[in-house]
Amino acid sequence: MLTRVTVEIPQDLLLKLLGYLKTRRDQCSVDRATTEALWAWLFAQSGEAPTGPAMRGYQWKMLFLPEGTCLRSWSHGEHNYARVVGDSIIHDGRSVTPNQFARSFECTVRNAWRDLYIKRPEDKKWQLASRLRAQVLAEEAETKPGHMSPASARKASKLPQADAPTQPRCSEPMPGWDLPERRKYRIRLKDFE
DSSP states (O other), X not given: OOOOOOXXXXXXXXXXXXXXXXXXXXXXXXXXXXXXXXXXXXXXXXXXXXXXXXXXXXXXXXXXXXXXXXXXXXXXXXXXXXXXXXXXXXXTTEEEOHHHHHHHHHSSOOOHHHXXXXXXXXXXXXXXXXXXXXXXXXXXXXXXXXXXXXHHHHHHHHSOOSSSOOOOOOOSOOTTTTSOOOSSSOOOGGGGO
8 A cells, every 4th residue: 555645845945846847748746756856866875776767658547658659540541649758648749648639630439449559669560559458458367366368268158067057947937928928039038047
């Protein structure tokens, strides 16, 4: 659990920090700026090198887009681009969400997972966002012990269950079955269990 505490900062220092953050395009929050400054100060005081570069980027549900990632959308015969800068997606000089970026050209409801192509710094080609999401979900499923992939779960659900006792189908008419039928087919939920 992440615990937060309050720290007193002189007013003139806070105003100077807020003025600086206002001029930045990635719209860094005061919390993050002070946290990064304290970590940098601690590493400088201890003489230790940081354990690794601070990973910056945009977290889009389960998909992490590292800084430098490009997003592409196709609309009206041309490509439109956005880039992850810091912890934000920047398009036309303003911070947007993937859904806002996808909707900004068509002015209609669009599914960003199906409409956006992504090229991370380590990628050689553009990939559809929904494919990247499926890859992340598959990797998570493989790491969970006792968890089956969706394909193997579908196959297992079609196999007969040896452990479950089978009940014979009810051949006796149930109450209300003698009423006139309005549907074309008479289907009971029990027939499919």
